[in-house]
Amino acid sequence: MTTTTEPSTGTTMSLSRALNTGLRAALADDPAVLVMGEDVGTLGGVFRVTDGLAAEFGSDRVMDTPLGEAGIVGTAVGMALRGLRPVCEIQFDGFVFPAFNQITTQLAHLSSRTRGAAHLPLVIRIPFGGGIGAAEHHGESPEAYFTHTPGLRVVACSTPADAHTMIRQAVACPDPVVFFEPKQLYWERGPVDTDLGSAPAMDRAVVVREGSDATLLAYGPTVRTCLDAAEADEERSLEVIDLRSLNPLDTATVAASVARTGGCVVVHEAPVFGGYGAEVAARVTEHCFDALRTPVRRVGGFCAPYPPSRLEHHYLPDLDRVLDAVDRTW
Amino acid sequence: MTTTTEPSTGTTMSLSRALNTGLRAALADDPAVLVMGEDVGTLGGVFRVTDGLAAEFGSDRVMDTPLGEAGIVGTAVGMALRGLRPVCEIQFDGFVFPAFNQITTQLAHLSSRTRGAAHLPLVIRIPFGGGIGAAEHHGESPEAYFTHTPGLRVVACSTPADAHTMIRQAVACPDPVVFFEPKQLYWERGPVDTDLGSAPAMDRAVVVREGSDATLLAYGPTVRTCLDAAEADEERSLEVIDLRSLNPLDTATVAASVARTGGCVVVHEAPVFGGYGAEVAARVTEHCFDALRTPVRRVGGFCAPYPPSRLEHHYLPDLDRVLDAVDRTW
Amino acid sequence: MSGAEGQPLRLLDAEGVYRDHPDLRADFDEAQIRGLYRDMAMVRRLDTECLALARQGELAVWTPLSGQEAAQVGSARSLLPGDMAFPTYRDHGVAWCRGVPPAALLAHFRGVAHSGWDPREYRLHPYSVVVGGHALHAVGYAMGAAAQGTADAAIAYLGDGAMSQGEVNEAFVWAAARRAPVVFVCQNNQWAISEPVERQSAVPLAERARGFGFPGVRVDGNDVLACRAVVRDALARARSGHGPTLVEAVTYRMGPHTSSDDPRRYRTAEEERVWLRRDPLARLRTHLSRTDTDPEKFLASVDEDCDALARELRHACRTLPDPRPGEIWEHVYAQTHPLVAEERGWYADYLDSFEETP
């Protein structure tokens, strides 16, 4: 079992804290970096990801903004055009849509529109996913809206170690990055290595558990689900890949695994129909058609808005549904 | 060769005119129906789809709105809640994003949110697709953003006959419908039967050309491309299906064809990555795995913003690229 | 009506003394005043009870309104039965006035449903979770009511933070352009979670309206009589075809943003104390105790009603049935949708397969 994303050295901390220290390092490293969003300053963010940063770097570099997501992303685009490197926070997944025009028609297009003259090293952090018993619009998984938008890079972290390194890589990246953080795992603890040297590149998938009978593909909160499923399966040896980067997708790593195992299940919380898993399934099929025993199986949310929290355990893919899908790879 | 969508009876008119007569019928049939958007009144719409309707039904039922897409869709939602049946026009594909929050978090959710108490018989018409030599944001294909949103129905017409019947079916539908109109085909002429009786249901796919060697799946502007490709292919017998409804997808019709032909190509103008074709490919593979000779082939736009118009013929799938993909189904 | 800038309009001063105002007609009789007090007391109790239920884990979350009773009750009691209200997630006082059974409010917060009432029955839209998302609905609804030739109006509730959202400002554009019969009530409770209102606007929020071409009024949001009078007049104006009004009710969220929030992270105890002295209930109680024919008896009866309400809420909360899994798919579409049917069927079979395993 490889654990490339969890180096043995380093301090243990929660995923939220790992992001916090990553952002702190980014702010300290480069005076052009700034953090902005609703309640990111004094409060330190509703998930405490920016806790203490305003006190340390001042309210101009860790900026509480007016309440408007278009305003956050739109002014951040303007600041990036002026040479800054803004890191925007969207408070919850379901509130990114007022910014959708800015993200889709402006942020994603400006490099092409200016033939590369405009650089947009801008990060949009989005806590995503369900399972925390929250109200409507606090448990959604909107990643597919962004992965289909050329000009954006889209990543998702699933461990404290990755959270720390990937947020720093995202801030350093010259392209716009939509950075998904698994809400459900904010308080999960794990080792963090603050030395970026050994970290895999941001756009690489990582085999987080080796196996030989089928490949489970996951990102964000479902990585944990898939690891649990693999652990629970006593009969079969399941490989688990944390995709980490959704756009670009590290097709090579994924295809190499599926070519070996002959079975593939892709798992996310977003509705299956038209979800990111469709792209993964189509692409894996394109690359591994002859190796596949059965079609790629997709496990995810249903064709329904995210339900009230008392129903979310039905809506969300869990260990059993993952294993049921694994069964269907034979 | 079946031509279910082109009844021999009926007048010949352009697709734009067919929509116009369909909207006129809808307005005449039900006083609750109203048409709203930018320039839909006095001007009759930039594509003349609403030409003459304001003169006939008055400026309260064919309403020129202020310039704001969130406002158009948001007030339309409010009107629908009050019992009206608004038909909104978004002037061009690339301008739907300011309304994205209203469409995604409000329109699509309100029925579920109210446990069915709120009815939202609301149509959003969007001219889409490229190939008309227009400027940035006037040639895009944003359908995948909507097909992934539960609560919305998404359809696309490709012939005058369908344009007429489908817009009337969409207006009559109790659910929100995102209605895509192929800009490139607005001036294509064809027969229109104003008697709805014989028309297929709005959510059915239609085999527009029968064939036995491979199945081409298309919607909107690419239906024409695929028909041309099938016509041009002298060696192989290609079946062409106009999907018409993207959500729901008429899986049965599609799967029946692919099970017979053993080869499948799905064609759209939107970027392939994360596009609607990914869902079609994944789903077809799930249903026809054993019948497929090769993976489903996807032909579409590239991983880049829609290019300046002098490059659009490279970006858009054409007859040659479709046939190249057909080659690769063996 | 005046009052977009400077001192908010007021009828009851901080000591609960009634003073006439040249711009406000305030002909409320004893029964009406009692009614307003009772409403405020009941929703305060509802609020306290639900916050407790949230802290006990019976509700997933609660959004307390304490401090904002006057703004909510004063405005919502001005609505006619045919009017439609579009609330935020904090407007339990509005829900109360629309007649929504208190237990029905719990559904959202316990997570058994997104919304617990039929909006057509109570003419109350579901709570708006996406800040500002409902402002345009109110405008459209009002446009529809006008188009149908009725005198129904719509009211949209907004927070101070919501005033920054593009859609809310678009709602102002539309309302003004179409002279829609809609009243916007902005409860400026000084905070949007941890952000003070100054972060959203450098000038009083009521001033926003004039730039869009309709009047804005600042009212003391802790004075239920002033809120009642101002919103009544604004609704009358709307009904008679004179278009929208923005009412800024200057008030204070006395509790946390939600049951999960800790206001000590961003505001001082001193500030909270200042506003505690402006408690809208205390103010009307003082007024009542001076002017009511039998205040003791009345207040005692209200206390009893509050206790009964609290009991009812606790019981309702604990007995609220969990939803069936099938509800996930039940109302996604009004008309048959094959994918929904397929998934629903599959999941039912899937669940059954567990039961079959011995």
Added chain:
Amino acid sequence: MSGAEGQPLRLLDAEGVYRDHPDLRADFDEAQIRGLYRDMAMVRRLDTECLALARQGELAVWTPLSGQEAAQVGSARSLLPGDMAFPTYRDHGVAWCRGVPPAALLAHFRGVAHSGWDPREYRLHPYSVVVGGHALHAVGYAMGAAAQGTADAAIAYLGDGAMSQGEVNEAFVWAAARRAPVVFVCQNNQWAISEPVERQSAVPLAERARGFGFPGVRVDGNDVLACRAVVRDALARARSGHGPTLVEAVTYRMGPHTSSDDPRRYRTAEEERVWLRRDPLARLRTHLSRTDTDPEKFLASVDEDCDALARELRHACRTLPDPRPGEIWEHVYAQTHPLVAEERGWYADYLDSFEETP
């Protein structure tokens, strides 16, 4: 500064007679006035020429500015080199003043590139096709300039229609909240395609600003001197840390919305005639012919420059090279992106495969 309501501020009256205005400092010397006239004449000619090229099919589309020269030139000539301008698709006069080579404007309209110039070089953002999409960028840019401790300002150009967009109003919120050094210039040219400005607002657009907490000024958009003075002062105000200003330049789009539009479908010839009499060029020419030391000679030299420009444009248009297919992928990302590389490679091979076939 006054003038959000009522009569727009003006220095040159309709007859081209100069009249001092108490609120405006107008110390322009002959060279400056000549410069403004020359700019306006050149962009008018550029406009006529490009519309002709569009009608001949050489450009895919053209968005004529005729009638708006004074608003564009007057405002853009007030910018300092370090300032950044964010234009709409109609602001060729602004591009001209920023020094963008006229031929570079054609790229967008001929469809060979989305934008033909380097925004860093000319401090001119690409044309904004999504109405209002750039307003927030201007605010953010201004915030950035201020954060860096410079005195650079940003200017955002808007149409009357754009004033209805939520994002534009959000830009007002942000600019006010952060006191950003930004000036919003709204060219109220009376029409948003076929919709008259009354459909967007019942009150003068300049009034919008006050509700957000910053000044709005209405200026005669066909008076280049007034536009120059008003925008210069607004920029000075921004630079010195006093925050944003909204300038509404009241003007007229004398031509069609685009080369594909037919204004006769929605407005009267009479209206067009009224505004023709207010032609901004004619007005300054009258003034010049009264005040200039040698108007004839000056105007003749301008005519020559215009002719040269027209020739240059026609030539440039016809020789503009078509883009290579590879450009589709060239700047989607700044850093290597495997999917882009894969597609680009595939397509190159695919194209090659045709050439190989004999």
